[in-house]
Amino acid sequence: MEAGQLTVARRIAIVSAMGVAGETVPQVAVRGPSWDGRFTVLILFLPPALLLFTLFVVLPIGEAAWYSAFNWNGFGRPTNWIGFDNYRFVLETRAFWLALRNNGLIIAVSLAIQLPLALTLALMLAERFRGAVALRMLFFMPYILAEIATGLIFSFVYDGDYGLVASIWRTFGAEPPHLLASTDTAMLAVLIVIVWKYFGFHMMLFIAALQGLDKSLIEAARIDGATRSQALRHVVIPLLYPTIRLSVFFAIVGSLQLFDLVMPLTRGGPADSSNTMVSFLYNNGISRMRVGYGSAIGVILFVICVTFAFTYKRWFMRDE
Amino acid sequence: MSSAETTHAPFDPAVLFKTAFLAVVAIFVLVPLLATLLGGFKSLGELRVNPFGWPAHWEWQNYADILFSGRYWQLLRNSLIISTLTVTLTLITASMAAFTFAHVKFYGSSMLLSYLTLGLLFPAATAVLPLFIKVRDLGLLDTYFGVALPQVAFSLAMSVLLLRRFFKDIPHELLEAALVDGCSYIKFFRYVTLPLSRPILATVGTITFVNSWNAYLLPLVMLNTDALYPWPLGIMIYQGEYSSEWHLILAFITLTILPTIILFLLAQKHIVAGLTAGAVKG
Numbered sequence: 001m002e003a004g005q006l007t008v009a010r011r012i013a014i015v016s017a018m019g020v021a022g023e024t025v026p027q028v029a030v031r032g033p034s035w036d037g038r039f040t041v042l043i044l045f046l047p048p049a050l051l052l053f054t055l056f057v058v059l060p061i062g063e064a065a066w067y068s069a070f071n072w073n074g075f076g077r078p079t080n081w082i083g084f085d086n087y088r089f090v091l092e093t094r095a096f097w098l099a100l101r102n103n104g105l106i107i108a109v110s111l112a113i114q115l116p117l118a119l120t121l122a123l124m125l126a127e128r129f130r131g132a133v134a135l136r137m138l139f140f141m142p143y144i145l146a147e148i149a150t151g152l153i154f155s156f157v158y159d160g161d162y163g164l165v166a167s168i169w170r171t172f173g174a175e176p177p178h179l180l181a182s183t184d185t186a187m188l189a190v191l192i193v194i195v196w197k198y199f200g201f202h203m204m205l206f207i208a209a210l211q212g213l214d215k216s217l218i219e220a221a222r223i224d225g226a227t228r229s230q231a232l233r234h235v236v237i238p239l240l241y242p243t244i245r246l247s248v249f250f251a252i253v254g255s256l257q258l259f260d261l262v263m264p265l266t267r268g269g270p271a272d273s274s275n276t277m278v279s280f281l282y283n284n285g286i287s288r289m290r291v292g293y294g295s296a297i298g299v300i301l302f303v304i305c306v307t308f309a310f311t312y313k314r315w316f317m318r319d320e
Numbered sequence: 321m322s323s324a325e326t327t328h329a330p331f332d333p334a335v336l337f338k339t340a341f342l343a344v345v346a347i348f349v350l351v352p353l354l355a356t357l358l359g360g361f362k363s364l365g366e367l368r369v370n371p372f373g374w375p376a377h378w379e380w381q382n383y384a385d386i387l388f389s390g391r392y393w394q395l396l397r398n399s400l401i402i403s404t405l406t407v408t409l410t411l412i413t414a415s416m417a418a419f420t421f422a423h424v425k426f427y428g429s430s431m432l433l434s435y436l437t438l439g440l441l442f443p444a445a446t447a448v449l450p451l452f453i454k455v456r457d458l459g460l461l462d463t464y465f466g467v468a469l470p471q472v473a474f475s476l477a478m479s480v481l482l483l484r485r486f487f488k489d490i491p492h493e494l495l496e497a498a499l500v501d502g503c504s505y506i507k508f509f510r511y512v513t514l515p516l517s518r519p520i521l522a523t524v525g526t527i528t529f530v531n532s533w534n535a536y537l538l539p540l541v542m543l544n545t546d547a548l549y550p551w552p553l554g555i556m557i558y559q560g561e562y563s564s565e566w567h568l569i570l571a572f573i574t575l576t577i578l579p580t581i582i583l584f585l586l587a588q589k590h591i592v593a594g595l596t597a598g599a600v601k602g
Contacts, residue, residue: 037505038424044506049417049476050432056473057439060447060454067450074453121345124338135342137588138349144584144591146534148552149577152559152569153356162364162566164355167371196348204596257443260536264556278445278537286541291449298446305442 061302068296074289086296095272096297099280102187103255106276109191110198110251118199118247119240122206123232136207139200147197151264154193155180158265183273186266190274193261198254202247209243210236245316252312256305277301360571367567382571392575394547395554398464402539402550403532405468410475410528411521417476418483419509423495433484439477444470445537452541466542467550471532479524486520487513523594526587533580551576 068086070078090096121139125132142150157164158179166176179185213236221231259278262268268275268283275283281301285294351372359367360382361375370376386392421433444451451470452461460466490513498508514521536552543549549557555576562568584591 037499038426041420041424041505041509042426045416045420045509046432048413049436049480052413052469052473053436053439053476056451056454056470057444057447057476058435060450061442063450063454064447067453074449117345120341124342135346137584137592138346140592141353141581141584142349144530144580145577146536146552146580148534148536148555149573152555152573153352156356156359156566156570157352159564159566161564162368162371164351164371196352200349201596204592208596253443257445259445260534260552263536264559278443281445281448282537285449286452291453294449295447298449302442302446305446309441 061298064295064298064302067291068293068299070292072291074291078292082292086292087300089293090296090300093284095275095280095284098272099268099275099277102275103258103277105187105191106194106255106258107252109195110255111248114195114199114202114251115244115247117195118202119206119244121199121203122210123236125203126207126210136204140204141200142197143201143204145197147260148264150193150197151261154189154196155265158189180266181270183270186270186274190262190265193265194258197261198251202250205243205247205250206240209240213239249312249316252308253305256301256308277304356570357574359567360574362567364565364567367570379567382567383575386568386572386575391554391558392572395549395551395576396579398548398554399533399550399552402464402467402471403529405464406471406475406532407525407528409468409472410479411525413472414476414479414524415483415514415517415521416509418480418487419505419513421480422484422487422490423492423513424505433480436480437477439474440481444474448537448541455542461542462544462548464548467535467539468532470538470542471528471535475528475531479528482524483517483520486517490516522590526590526594530580530591 067078069081069083071080071082071086072078125136125139156162160166160176160178160181163176165179169176177185179189217239218231218235221235222228226234256277258276259282262274262276262279263282266274268279272280272283277297278301281294281297284290285297355371358373358375359371361378361380362370363377363379366376417436421429455461455466455470458466460469494512495505495508498512499505533550534552535550536556539550539553543553546554546557555572558572559569
């Protein structure tokens, strides 16, 4: 079947190529069928995607804005109009600000630890030596594991009775801590898992960029007498700025969506100390079917995401 | 660029530092994964005193019990159905739309395209409550489609962009010539565009599959029946039931992430290219 398709494709390609070579094709012949064909394509090919997208992506956002003005449990029609009260309730909730702070922490850790780590590893592994490819794959692997599975693996690692951390503590004769059960350490534990899971993805972005770099620029710098570290600082890193900006963009967007990883680890607790925006939305809106309140959180999150995306793209990323 | 000089200097401290650094990171990544795999072979008692090491006694029973239970296979089957539905529908709808945006000039084309790319700006979670109500009103709650259709909708933006960029590289003269020869747009799409676009279709398919296979929030909200749960939901329930019998949970985790790891080892190139290419365009 594969071969069949290819031959058909090739035949059409050949026929078409001859058509191009012919050149003296009367315009009328082109206009007639091609407009009809265009119309058929427009009618058949666009609606499925546009319909699905409108129905399940755009309309729900609009409806979130509408529902957020009601006190509604999702059954029947929304009737109890309360205006902007839901937004006031959200902004008065301490857990909301904690979640926002945690999202800020995730971004800070991504910038201060994950990004330098990923960049360093990329610079090491972009060179060719035995084992480089295997290491790249190993470091990338956490990224493709489901966040749920990752969360569960680390809830074992952190477990105060059976976990790896507990075992290390015991060898030093100390009483093992329950990292995920304490408001002081839960978020820190989540942050470590985030670095574990995502640094490989950012590393791959940098490796892809490094392999696309124009090597002659670096060679030119070396010939002109730049040391390796000077060439790195003044040539390679500046050439990587677009990728760095991209990596930062993904770290921030990723932090705003983070949910799956938090659930198996802490469910946002204890005492809301490790909620992200989305797990806060889940715990306070979805799981209790408070449609109005949850929609208000959703709208706030939407505004944050869109504002961020537009300003970031305008300020830092001029392409696309 | 500098591999030659580093291999010529056997006692370069930089090489030593580099090796040590890579080893530390490799251990950081590997230890949790290996401990999970090996933990599944231990008894609960041994796990407590020896969570790191090789099992003193290999308990094959943990894995066997799960493999011979219907539960594990049902979870994988559900995940496979949902992911396959999502990938198929995404590829069909996105490639048709991308073809139109790439090759058919019409009024409002760029406007509609930027409309679709709005989907890149915010996560599905923002509108998940209204989405739940919509799916309920459509009568799709607690069905595979109730999960798959919203997943398709949310993967459309990225998929259409990636596909359109690739389709645009197919020379337009080819299409014009084919049209002159009486080939319709639809036949051109079916017999020229799609066969020529296998690499990008594989890439988009891979991104969509991995996302759908790993998804948690949408199935959590849309499904109520255990029999329909995909594996991320199932494993959370399993963990709830066997709360501290870690040896069983670890075996279960290992078996559920095994398909992902096998797929990754088989299709590394596609997966890495797909996930990073998708990212770069986002």
